[in-house]
Amino acid sequence: MGSPEPATASTALLTDHYELTMLGSALADGTAERPCVFEAFARRLPDGRRYGVVAGTARVLDAIADFRFTDAELVQLEATAVVDDTTLAWLADYEFSGDIDGYAEGELYFPGSPILTVSGSFAECVLLETLVLSILNHDSAIASAAARMSGAAHGRPIIEMGGRRTHEWAAVAAARAAYLAGFATTSNLEAGRRYGIPTRGTVAHAFTLLHDSEEEAFRSQVDKMGPDTTLLVDTYDITAGIEAAVRVAGPELGAIRIDSGDVGPLARRAREQLDALGAKDTRIVVSGDLDEHAIAALRAEPVDAYGVGTSVVTGSGAPTAGMVYKLVEVDGKPVAKRSAHKESRGGRKSALRRHRGTGTAVEEVVWTTSGAAPEPEPNDRPLQLPLIRAGRVEPDLPTLDDARQRLRRGLVSLPWEGLKLSHGDPAIPTLFL
Numbered sequence: 526m527g528s529p530e531p532a533t534a535s536t537a538l539l540t541d542h543y544e545l546t547m548l549g550s551a552l553a554d555g556t557a558e559r560p561c562v563f564e565a566f567a568r569r570l571p572d573g574r575r576y577g578v579v580a581g582t583a584r585v586l587d588a589i590a591d592f593r594f595t596d597a598e599l600v601q602l603e604a605t606a607v608v609d610d611t612t613l614a615w616l617a618d619y620e621f622s623g624d625i626d627g628y629a630e631g632e633l634y635f636p637g638s639p640i641l642t643v644s645g646s647f648a649e650c651v652l653l654e655t656l657v658l659s660i661l662n663h664d665s666a667i668a669s670a671a672a673r674m675s676g677a678a679h680g681r682p683i684i685e686m687g688g689r690r691t692h693e694w695a696a697v698a699a700a701r702a703a704y705l706a707g708f709a710t711t712s713n714l715e716a717g718r719r720y721g722i723p724t725r726g727t728v729a730h731a732f733t734l735l736h737d738s739e740e741e742a743f744r745s746q747v748d749k750m751g752p753d754t755t756l757l758v759d760t761y762d763i764t765a766g767i768e769a770a771v772r773v774a775g776p777e778l779g780a781i782r783i784d785s786g787d788v789g790p791l792a793r794r795a796r797e798q799l800d801a802l803g804a805k806d807t808r809i810v811v812s813g814d815l816d817e818h819a820i821a822a823l824r825a826e827p828v829d830a831y832g833v834g835t836s837v838v839t840g841s842g843a844p845t846a847g848m849v850y851k852l853v854e855v856d857g858k859p860v861a862k863r864s865a866h867k868e869s870r871g872g873r874k875s876a877l878r879r880h881r882g883t884g885t886a887v888e889e890v891v892w893t894t895s896g897a898a899p900e901p902e903p904n905d906r907p908l909q910l911p912l913i914r915a916g917r918v919e920p921d922l923p924t925l926d927d928a929r930q931r932l933r934r935g936l937v938s939l940p941w942e943g944l945k946l947s948h949g950d951p952a953i954p955t956l957f958l
Contacts, residue, residue: 537594537619542607548648549612557615557648562854562873565627565641565657568632571669571843574683575952577634578672578932580702581664582627583925585641586918588656589621621649625913628876631705631928632908633935634665635889639874639909640848654850661846663695664772666840667702670817672932673841674833676944677706677821682709682830684725686812687838699838705928708837709830720925727782732918733760743773753779755810758795759786767795771802774916778827782809788813789826796827816841817946859893870957872896878938878953880904882949886938892958899958 551557593604594630594874595617602608608616623645634640641657643650675685685703688696698718710725711717717724728746736742743756752774758766758781771778781799783791788811799807811823812832820831836842851869859871872893879888879902889908890899899905911919923931936944943952 534853537592537598537616539588539656539659542691544600544654545608545612545654547651548615549608550614551647552611558646560857561645561647561650561852561854563643563650563654563850564639564853564874565643565661565848566637566639567846567848567849570638570951571840571847573948574669574673574843575945575949576669576672576939577638577664577665577846578668578706579628579632579634579640579661580630580668580705580928581660582584582630582641582912583658583700583702583922584664584698585660586625586912586922588660589625589653589913590918592619592621592653592656594619615648619649619652620916621645621653622916623649623913624911624915626909627912627918628908629910629923629928629931630925631923631931631935633952633955635933635951635953635955637870637889637891637957638889641912642873642909643850644873647852648682649923651852651855658848658850662845664698664702665846665848666843667699667837667915668706668932669846670707670843671703671706671837672936673817674815674831676819676829676936677817677824677946679824681828683707683820684709684810684812684830685711685713685831685834685837686726686832687834687836688713690835691838696838701739701925703833703837703844704926705908706932707929715754730757730760730784733757740769740773743770745775752777752915755780755782755808757782757784759783759791763795767798770804771799771804771807776803776805776807778804778807780810782810782812782832784811784813784832786813788822788828792823792826792828821946850887857895859895872892876908877905878908880906880938884938886935886941886953888953889955890958891955896958906915915950 619748625643627641685700685708696713697716700713701720704722710723712726716722719899733739733742746754756770759768792809795809808829810830811828815831815833816836832861861871862869872895874891875894876891878886880886939952
């Protein structure tokens with residue numbers, strides 16, 4: 526599955542100081558080993574969103590499997606007096622030994638969906654909060670935005686190219702999440718290496734400016750890459766750039782890229798010019814501050830592919846999925862937070878999605894497992910699956926390609942209103958039993 530962090534990065538110290546404070550206090554008062562259940566869920570979807578996409582689960586499992594306090598980390602904690610000697614000794618032997626269930630990657634989620642359920646002692650589960658949330662909140666935010674963009678593209682491929690717009694390792698995780706959500710390729714070579722994602726890339730304006738003329742730059746690129754390459758034609762004048770591109774590469778030119786200006790009218794004029802020059806099969810790729818709304822507005826234009834950067838790696842205005850990690854059960858008894866606007870529902874939960882005979886989803890049903898399960902209906906689909914048992918990752922979990930297919934099926938199952946980009950309620954309601 527792989528993790529996007531460098532091999533030298535600390536893992537255990539990705540936890541939060543306050544988690545160690547709780548751990549130390551629980552060890553001191555004897556409550557650390559009480560059996561507990563924590564759940565990761567979102568109270569609400571980001572403003573304007575009608576569904577969320579689960580992403581990052583595989584990265585969470587990898588991170589938990591590697592979550593250890595090494596000698597170097599223990600020395601750091603001792604030197605800074607973050608924990609006492611008892612807690613330090615406990616951390617030295619830490620290894621998660623509990624169970625985890627959750628939604629598969631690529632699954633849709635809605636307010637209250639029990640996306641991840643972590644069971645074990647209080648001590649071993651509480652240490653995972655920051656780790657779990659940092660991954661799920663980032664990756665699910667990216668995937669949710671990318672799914673909207675993929676839907677807006679209506680089958681046209683999108684290249685993820687946001688590596689320059691976010692943290693260098695977040696960029697790798699973002700490329701994975703975007704690919705999961707339907708993007709065709711990424712320009713991030715590390716994401717390609719780690720996750721087998723197809724990589725693509727053209728050139729920047731700097732390459733054109735390097736040469737004494739635009740035509741020389743095009744000739745250099747074509748000589749090296751062949752006529753099927755993509756030439757960036759808007760460094761100076763687009764009309765002249767297209768003319769030079771076809772003159773150099775011939776009518777078999779693979780594609781042109783437009784990276785600035787009002788790309789809709791520019792794409793229209795470019796298509797007319799390319800056709801007139803005999804380059805009828807040359808594709809038009811557009812990029813430059815695109816998001817799902819801009820892509821939707823270009824649907825009627827002669828655009829063959831999109832390049833998206835900033836908006837996808839920042840969640841297109843929703844950089845976090847807003848998930849929380851809450852204690853819901855202690856010693857088999859439900860517990861719940863009652864704070865205003867931050868309520869939680871006590872008890873371990875399970876969930877299913879209910880569908881009509883046509884396959885259209887109608888509701889998310891969530892229930893407390895200590896109570897009665899809902900009466901089964903013919904088109905119900907359970908949503909949680911076992912991910913970790915007794916601290917070991919389950920074999921044969923769904924792959925990244927499985928997640929892509931799962932998401933495609935999930936989006937097809939939504940009522941058509943649920944795919945709108947406008948503000949609205951969640952695509953299907955959540956029924957709590």
